[in-house]
Amino acid sequence: MDMINLTIDNRPVSVKRGTSVLHAAAQVGIKIPSLCYMKLEDLNIENKPGGCRVCVVEVEGRRNLAPACCTDVAEGMVIQTHSMRAIHARRTVVELILSDHPTDCLKCAKAGNCDLQSMAQHLGIREIHYEGEQSTFREDTSPAIIRELDKCIRCRRCEMMCNEIQSVGALSAINRGFNAVISPAFEMNLDHSVCTYCGQCVAVCPTGALTEVDHTGAVIRALSDPSKTVIVQTAPAVRAALGEEFGDEPGTLVTGKMAAALRRLGFNYVFDTDFAADLTILEEGTELLNRLTAFLGGDKNVKLPMLTSCCPAWVKFFEHQFPDLKDIPSSARSPQQMFGSIAKTYFADKIGVNRKDLVVVSIMPCVAKKYECSREEFSVNGNPDVDFALTTRELAQLINLANIDFKSLPDEDFDHPMGESTGAGVIFGTTGGVIEAAVRTAYEVFTGKKLDRLDYTELRGMEGLRHATIDFNGLPIHIGIAHGLGNARKLLEDIQQGKSHFHAIEIMSCPGGCIGGGGQPYHHGDAEILKKRQMALYREDSGKPIRKSHENPYITKLYEEFLGAPMSEKAHHLLHTEYFDRSKS
Amino acid sequence: MPKIKLSQRTIEIVKEICLSFENNEGELINVLHEAQHKLGYLPAEVQELIAHELNMSIAKVYGVVTFYSFFNMLPQGEFPISVCMGTACYVRGAEQILHEIKRQLNIEVGQSTPDGKFSLNCLRCVGACGLAPVVMVGEKVYGRVAPQQIRKIIAEYQEGCVRPEKHEM
Structure with missing residues (x-):
């Protein structure tokens, strides 16, 4: 190994060539x-x-x-x-940045989590010695993300x-000098x-320039409206990260406390x-088996x-960038939307509430879920299946607002009938998890045999692109996994060129999967946090008494009482969807 | 920005330019130069087409177009006037020159005269600091310009000058 010797702050240091001074x-x-x-x-980021x-x-x-x-070490450097x-230079730089930064920290969405604020604090900046012009950019609001570029x-x-x-x-950097900013083409709205x-x-x-659209106010209004029945669903990855907002070590599972907190917030x-993840497996797994059998x-x-x-986000990605492939993804809706659809039909009927008076809130590790629930095809006569999607961070904000002492909460269970889940549903929150859950069910349905092991470690990990071959009783099933849309693009290009040999591919947009979602507590560049969240989900899975989606008794009951069978006409109507070519819009 | 639809001929021209640089993303600046030379300016639709041909994002193309002051997204006058605002020109009175041109043509920087004859832009250093302050009309450079000369320079282009060849979009 080629080592370089240098001195940093009077201490001898020996590091590999090519290492940065930092x-x-x-x-x-x-x-x-x-x-x-x-x-x-x-994660190569x-x-x-x-x-x-x-x-x-x-x-x-x-x-x-x-x-x-961005300075590499050199031999003998001091x-x-x-x-x-x-x-002095460092302080000057930060003061200059602050001289063109709004000083509305008290009410900024990023307050307490802002890297610029922490840096100013770290450097003890108490005065800004520079005065000058301030950037003024127009605010851009989309269904999921707000851009406030004065803070960029x-x-x-x-x-x-x-x-x-x-x-x-x-996004790209546009303009130059003082007017430089990060923007979509032609400064169009996101x-x-x-x-x-x-x-x-x-x-x-690092600052409040990019934040999620805040739906906490709307949820509070719904919760305080006596004419509404308000129900909540929580995505798998939330339970592995929410604790961080209350000082827990990354990787702490707070499933029970989360359920308790939601109940105290007033959700009915x-x-x-x-x-719904288990339900997704039944639908998507059946679709896969149907396609395989036909093939x-x-x-x-x-x-x-x-x-x-x-x-x-992955769905919107292929709708824009690979519209020619829009027949390839499963037609199964996401768990969030399956939940909303079942809640506003099956469950609403069960409790005798009109869908207009039933408000479905979801807690998601994701900002794209806000966009997803606003898609027109996921509503009935203008009434959305899922009314509001909050991020993990927004839930933490609500818990604080309601003065709930999260750490001292008891562990509570979810309600029935839509709170029961298997280990397979839990691992949906990490890269590799959806396909592992699908394999557990598809294998047993396809072969008619019991699985002798449930942990498909060959599907797990953090590498951006992974593949494995699973033996379905003599039939090799080739599986591909990508997380990060750049990695997904590579698999899609292979499919376009007819080079793909996979039978099934799992794609998640965020590095690490939903555990690394855009709505999770900020990781501030620490990848260890993502890995610990991932391990937490596998821990939750292995501790579950039932770990295969098709063995979830409430799912069985749902099919018996309401849906009939996976991929039935009713299931198709309520649980499947279609995709659109967005390349021209 | 008003949406315009590109003619078939324009689409061919842009595609030819991209192809002459082997649709190589790394040649973006050269492609943009050539496209602006042939078309006069780079409207959004041309940038979208170039992005598509070079297989890169429209945002990146737009980023480059807005970074370099040489590139224009609005139609230029038949005779684009550029006033150098580089340091040397600036200290030798470029601002008064600019003011005089604005007054005489009754337009602001970035605009064109209603007859489409002149447009006005500023640029940074044409590499002729010895001639400061410098004004360019089309490709022609005027050095050591004084405000009193502006009327005469503009008059040169009012009648009977050879019109530059530009493709109509």
Whole structure:
């Protein structure tokens, strides 16, 4: 190994060639303040524009200060990370950024979670010595994301996520100098662009420039309206992250406390999206088996591989970018929408409430779910199946607002009949989870045999693209998995070129899957947090008494009482959907 | 921005330009230069077409078009006037020159005269600082310009000048 020896803050350091000064310093425990720089280890996500100059250090023998994030180490380098000159420069840089930043921190959606605010605090900035023009950009509101670009510090993290990781290409730096900003083409609104609302820009934005549309007010109004029955569903990934908002270690499971908190917030029924995830497996798994059987029977028109369709950002992505492939994904709606559809028919009938008086709220790790529930096809006569989708962060905000002491809550169960779920439903929240859940059911239905093991470790992990072959009683089933839309694009291009040998592909838009969703507590560039959330979901799965979707007794009952069978006409009407070509709009 | 529909001929021209650079994303700036040279300006539809041909995002193309002051998204006058606002020109009175042109043509920076004859833009340094302040009309450079000369320069183009070849969109 080619090692480089240097001195940082009078300490000898030996690191691999090609290491940046920032990482070399970190290896000996010296934290150099940085702002625009961000790295998610093991996920191949790095933002290194060298733009903000907060991380400048003094290098002996160099006239200018060097940005630590994009300066590689060199033999014999002598570095002072906190010389008077470096500190002064750092403070000046932050003051200059603040001189063109709104000072509405008290009411900013990002207050307390803002990297710029933390940096100003860290550097002890009490006065801004510069006065000048202020940027004024128009605010842009979409169904899911708000852009308030007066707060943009041009770190370009969002642009990196949108282009390099997601390959969506909705955002780019435009204009130059003082007028430079990150924007869709022709400064159009986000909802006219190719944006998928994956929310990864929101997840990495260091300030309040990009935030989710806040629906907490609307939910509070519904909860305080006596004429409404308000029910709630919680997505799998929420329970593995919500605790972080209340000081729990990442990876702490708070399923029971979450149910208790929702009940104290006044929801009439506390249900689980995991129930609908089990339902999704029955529908999507049956669809996969139907397609497989037809394919094996020699049907040339059958579309394989089948792609999952749980992720609304992924759906919008292929509608814009691969409309020629829109027949390939499963027609199954996402668990959120299946839940809404069943809640406003089956459940509303059960409790004798008119669908207009039933308000369905979902708690999602996602900002795209806000967009999904606003899609017209998911409503009946203007009444949406899911009325409001809140992010994990918004739920935490509601819990705080209601003065609920989250940590001291008892563990409570979900209500019935839409709160019961299996381990298969829980792992929907992580990359690889949906397809593992599908395999557990598809295998048993297809082969008629009991599975002897449930943990398909070959489908698990954090690599962006994975594949595995599962033996279905002598029939090899080839499975592909992608998380991050840039990785998904690679699989789609293979399909277009006829190079794909997969039977089924799982796609999730966010790195790590829903555990890394745009609506989750901010990770501030720490990939360990995502991994711990992932492990938590697998822990919840292995602790469940039932771990296969088709064994969920309430799902069986739902089919018996209401739907008939998977892919029945009624199921088709309520649980499946169609996709649209958005490439021309 | 008003939506315009590109003629078949324009679409062919843009595609030819892209193809001459092998539809290579890395040649974007050259493609934009060539397209503006042939078409006079780069409306949104042309940028969308270029993005499609080079297989890159429209936002990125727009980002480059808005970064360089050379590129125009609005139709230019038959004779585009550019006033250099670089440091050397600025300190030698570019602002008064600009003011005089605005007064005489009765337009602001970025606009065209109603007859479509002149348009006015600022640019940064044409590399002729020794001649500061510099004004360009089309490709022709005027050096050491004084405000009193403006009327005469504009008059040169009022009648009988050779019209530059531009493709109509």
